[in-house]
Amino acid sequence: MDRSIAIRADGVSKRFAVHTRKATSLKERLVARRHADERPFYALTDVTLAIEAGHTVGLIGANGSGKSTLLKVLAGILRPTTGTVDARGRIASLLELGAGFNGELSGRENVYLNASLLGLTRRETDRLFDSIVDFAELGESIDNPVKHYSSGMYVRLGFAVAVHVDPDILLVDEVLAVGDEAFARKCLGQISQFQTEGRTILFVSHALDLVETICDRGVVLDHGSVIYDGDPAYATGTLRGLLGTDRNPADDAGTPGLTIGGITVAGEAGEPARDEFVGGDPMAVRIVLDVREDVVGSCHELAAVVMGAGGLPVWVMRVTPDGGLPRLPGRWTVDFVTECPPVHGGFRIAVRVADAAGTTIGAAQGGQTFWVRTGKQGGLVDVPFQVKAEGVEW
Ligand SMILES: Nc1ncnc2c1ncn2[C@@H]1O[C@H](COP(=O)(O)OP(=O)(O)O)[C@@H](O)[C@H]1O
Ligand SMILES: [Mg+2]
Structure with missing residues (x-):
């Protein structure tokens, strides 16, 4: 891989056997299963994307266009059905709510678990621990099981861990919108510090004006394919246009x-x-x-x-x-x-x-x-x- 590239996806497709609309009745489940056998569903189709080290890329698209799936594939949490993913350096990710933490464990245990998955030793995590809890503004709650956390607490902890493990590449799903405004500002401050430190950031956001201001590149996904990749302002323009077509x-x-x-x-x-x-x-x-x-x-x-x-x-x-x-x-x-x-x-x-x-x-x-x-x-x-x-x- 070219040395300037931090992370890349080559011809990545991701097929899900079952489309996730939750089937409620037994009949619906049976129908859903039959359909699943007949028609595999592709959440990503032939996505090729190379992100240069030190760049901040905004990934945007309508709901269900495949943004979260692409982040998970890049993070190595999902295996692509076809294609390959390559990354250079440590990837920290803040993905959708529910990904990454074990609800039965306390916040403290999850911090150690996550940090170790990212390759940190117990000693390194000990050193960072107070700062993580501080950043997450969790106080005593750090010893409660994560399943009792509010979505805001959950995101704060996830982001705190992600930014403390010294990542080369940071992948952030749109969860930032979940926290309160003060925390969102703190996260943005951290992201801009990462930018000046030359780290690579890929983030998903519905806040298109934010994408225009902090990203140096915008990628638009539509039904699992990249339909635009380039200037962030034009990426957001493309998406706005796309969403506009939904109007009758x-x-x-x-x-x-x-x-x-x-x-x-x-x-x-x-x-x-x-x-x-x-x-x-x-x-x-x-x-x-x-x-x-x-x-x-x-x-x-x-x-x-x-x-x-x-x-x-x-x-x-x-x-x-x-x-x-x-x-x-x-x-x-x-x-x-x-x-x-x-x-x-x-x-x-x-x-x-x-x-x-x-x-x-x-x-x-x-x-x-x-x-x-x-x-x-x-x-x-x-x-x-x-x-x-x-x-x-x-
Ligand atoms: N684990 C899964 N199993 C089946 N379908 C899924 C799964 N995850 C996502 N999907 C489907 O893949 C499509 C893309 O989802 P997602 O990547 O979450 O989109 P986005 O983050 O852009 O809203 C959606 O149609 C979604 O229902
Ligand atoms: Mg998503």
């Missing part, structure tokens, strides 16, 4: 008389969708919409808004009837033909149709994310474009 476009649509049927980004109008561009490439955004007679008169403007990180508009292309927007009811195909601007990042497209007063009468977001691999990061750009629109009357 009909919620936005102001009228049933207008349906936005498709938004496609391609190299040339009418070509199949493409998701990678470099600045200067020809680009065509095709919008197909069905417009009924009762609304055709009020369609005054069609706008395609290209959104980057955080759902922020980066550039907008508009057309009005004067510019060629068809005036007949039917299926409209509108192509915005332009040149991909030099703006590095991941983007999605939102489409809005408004009437002359500016009121939205139809809106939708494109499910497709496309990436521009070159150019400056962020900022607004002025993008010249041409538009060609036509309608086929019903």
